[in-house]
Amino acid sequence: MKFTIVYASATGHTEDIAERLDQLLPDSELKELSDLKSIQDIETCEALICCTPTWNTGSDVKRSGTTWDDYVEQIPTLNCSGKPVAIVGLGDSAAFSKFFCDAMEELYTAFKKAGGNLIGQVSGDDYIFDDSKSMIDGMFCGLPIDEDNESEKTQDRLEAWCQTILNETNA
Numbered sequence: 001m002k003f004t005i006v007y008a009s010a011t012g013h014t015e016d017i018a019e020r021l022d023q024l025l026p027d028s029e030l031k032e033l034s035d036l037k038s039i040q041d042i043e044t045c046e047a048l049i050c051c052t053p054t055w056n057t058g059s060d061v062k063r064s065g066t067t068w069d070d071y072v073e074q075i076p077t078l079n080c081s082g083k084p085v086a087i088v089g090l091g092d093s094a095a096f097s098k099f100f101c102d103a104m105e106e107l108y109t110a111f112k113k114a115g116g117n118l119i120g121q122v123s124g125d126d127y128i129f130d131d132s133k134s135m136i137d138g139m140f141c142g143l144p145i146d147e148d149n150e151s152e153k154t155q156d157r158l159e160a161w162c163q164t165i166l167n168e169t170n171a
């Protein structure tokens with residue numbers, strides 16, 4: 001299965017993580033969200049990984065602070081029926097401990113409404129944080145990455161998670 005990795009980034013962390021995912025997956029392509037001709041391009045992807053930071057602390061809507069905010073209301077109108085969709089969130093679990101990677105949930109919910117098959121949920125056990133809108137039924141709805149405080153954990157997290165989503169799509 002081919003994964004299309006779509007990212008938006010303000011200061012480069014999310015871009016770097018998207019590139020590293022592209023290197024780890026056997027069959028993938030990398031796209032910056034702002035380079036898509038239209039958000040409808042996403043409908044043609046076989047499987048999707050959406051990478052977003054959180055910048056708009058505490059906000060209910062448009063939490064990313066990137067180009068994702070321009071599209072998040074449109075995503076539920078797409079036809080992503082049955083498409084595997086996985087979310088990666090960049091955040092800071094120390095300085096923004098009550099809002100850790102909040103933007104992941106917004107994309108998760110939008111793609112779920114579009115009919116996507118949301119994969120790649122992650123246990124919170126390996127993270128120290130107070131709260132996150134991205135915890136759903138006791139699991140993170142995607143992969144949180146904290147380059148500000150725990151960059152030494154990132155490679156292991158990425159490798160384990162790639163294996164998870166490959167297993168989930170081969171099942």
Ligand SMILES: Cc1cc2nc3c(=O)[nH]c(=O)nc-3n(C[C@H](O)[C@H](O)[C@H](O)COP(=O)(O)O)c2cc1C
Pocket residue numbers: 008009010011012013014015053054055056057058090091092093096099100101102147148
């Ligand atoms: C003003 C500001 C607000 C932020 N708000 C949050 C937040 O609410 N939740 C969070 O987890 N991280 C927050 N962060 C941390 C960023 O999401 C984090 O540094 C991320 O890696 C940035 O990704 P980017 O370089 O791709 O833009 C914030 C950072 C700044 C400077």
